[in-house]
Amino acid sequence: MIRLDRLRHIVVVEDNPTDLELIRRGFAQGNCEHLLIVVRDGEEALEYLRRLEAGEPLPAAVLLDLRLPRVDGLEVLRHFKQHPLACRAPVIVFSASADEEDVRQAYENGANSYIVKPDEAERFQEVAMRISKYWHGVNVSPA
Amino acid sequence: MDVDLTRRAFARQRVLNPIQVARDGEEALQCLQAWEMGADLPALILLDLKLPKVDGLEVLRTIKTHPRFHALPVIILSTSGEDRDILTAYQEGANSYIVKPVDFDRFIEVVEHLQTYWLSLNIPPF
Numbered sequence: 001m002i003r004l005d006r007l008r009h010i011v012v013v014e015d016n017p018t019d020l021e022l023i024r025r026g027f028a029q030g031n032c033e034h035l036l037i038v039v040r041d042g043e044e045a046l047e048y049l050r051r052l053e054a055g056e057p058l059p060a061a062v063l064l065d066l067r068l069p070r071v072d073g074l075e076v077l078r079h080f081k082q083h084p085l086a087c088r089a090p091v092i093v094f095s096a097s098a099d100e101e102d103v104r105q106a107y108e109n110g111a112n113s114y115i116v117k118p119d120e121a122e123r124f125q126e127v128a129m130r131i132s133k134y135w136h137g138v139n140v141s142p143a
Numbered sequence: 144m145d146v147d148l149t150r151r152a153f154a155r156q157r158v159l160n161p162i163q164v165a166r167d168g169e170e171a172l173q174c175l176q177a178w179e180m181g182a183d184l185p186a187l188i189l190l191d192l193k194l195p196k197v198d199g200l201e202v203l204r205t206i207k208t209h210p211r212f213h214a215l216p217v218i219i220l221s222t223s224g225e226d227r228d229i230l231t232a233y234q235e236g237a238n239s240y241i242v243k244p245v246d247f248d249r250f251i252e253v254v255e256h257l258q259t260y261w262l263s264l265n266i267p268p269f
Contacts, residue, residue: 087234088230088233088234090233090238090239098266103266103268104214104268107214107268108214112238112239113216113238113239113260113261113265114265114266114268115264115265115266116266127264130259130260130264131260131264133256134256134259134260137256138241138253138256138257138260139239139240139241140224140229140240140241140242141229141233141240142226142229142230142233143226143229
């Protein structure tokens, strides 16, 4: 049986309101706005892990910013990839940094994909739309 | 993987990257040896799970535990939509898993997504 991930949530870990709004718009363009779960900082991300433990279904993917208040993005990535349930969800690092060292560290810590945030708003929104289309409509991840 | 079908889909989508084909698991492992000797690294690896000689999961495991090549993006393209296969592939380090569509037009769409996502948006580790 072919199972697609169209109806599953994507968790967005993002504290910047402008970036978050552009992600929302991009997802809306891909008709997936209602499938966003927003987590605003590293500590909330760790609280989200408790929700998974309490039985909340696994998301189709996690979109993770690296620069986060309180607990930084790489630390969050490590927590997710070492967690018995969350480790199954693909993590896409979505960061303003194109620095080679950031890219390398993200993959070393288990990121499935790394995408640089475009500076320009229209392009940013389009990239967010493509991300939502790929991880909702093309990729399948563990339930 | 159906090589002719994949080549046709890539040509239809004007994917310009050269395609190197490994016809079974053993040939895939030979690619790793060639990379170790300095051959160009691929931008992306599309891997079927059901392969003759050495199976796809074994190939995946070998790449993902390799000291130099473990961060190469590996996308599983399999006819199996079984939960167990999907979970195992991710546990062994697959970057993404796509259930290969039987319909050619739908396969063309998948190739389009592969191209835009993995060959233009995604930043590879090298």
